[in-house]
Amino acid sequence: DSGVTQTPKHLITATGQRVTLRCSPRSGDLSVYWYQQSLDQGLQFLIQYYNGEERAKGNILERFSAQQFPDLHSELNLSSLELGDSALYFCASSQPKERGRLNEQFFGPGTRLTVL
C-alpha cells in the first residue's frame, strides 16, 4: 500500500459525459501528479500540482482539468468524454521539501475509466 488513495476504482460512463476522479496523496506529500495509461501503453504525464499550485503540464487535453485543494487532495475532471479517453488514470504524490530535491513518486492504485 503506497498510502495514495484514488476513487473510484472503476468508472463506466458514456461519450459526451463528464467525470471527476479523486486522489488523496500520502500524508505530508505536497505534490500530486496525474498520469494516463492507455491499454498496453506507457504512462503519459498529464499535470502536476504542488501545494495547490499548478507546476507542470504534460499532454493534457483542453477537455481535461485538475485542481489541488487546501487539504492537498486533488481532482481530475474529464469532460466531453470520447471513446479514446478509456484508460487507467493514476495519481502519484511526492514530497519535495526544497526546490531541486528529487524524490520518489508514490503511485495510487488507479481509476479505470471506460467510456462506452
Place this chain on the structure above:
Amino acid sequence: GENVEQHPSTLSVQEGDSAVIKCTYSDSASNYFPWYKQELGKGPQLIIDIRSNVGEKKDQRIAVTLNKTAKHFSLHITETQPEDSAVYFCAASSGGYQKVTFGTGTKLQVIP
C-alpha cells in the same frame, strides 16, 4: 522535451536467468532515473533509482547502470524468479519539480 526510449517491449527468461532492460534519454539535463515495476491491476512501484552523479547502484538482485555520456541506463535483474514477472518502466527527470518522462515499458515474463 525529454524523450525516453525503452527496449525490449517484451522479454521472456527462464527462472534463474538474468534479465536486462535498456533505456535511452534525450535531455542532457536529466539527472534522476527511477525504475518502476507494475504488477497486474496495480500502480507502478519504485524498485530502484539512480542519480546522475553515480554510475551504478545495486540492491540485492537488482542493479542499475548509467552512462551519462551515451545517455543510456539499464536495469539488470539477476537470478530471476516468477514473482519478477511484471511490466517495468524506466523514467528520466530533471529539475526541482520532478516532471518525469516514462519509457513505454517492458513486459517481463519469467518462466518457471
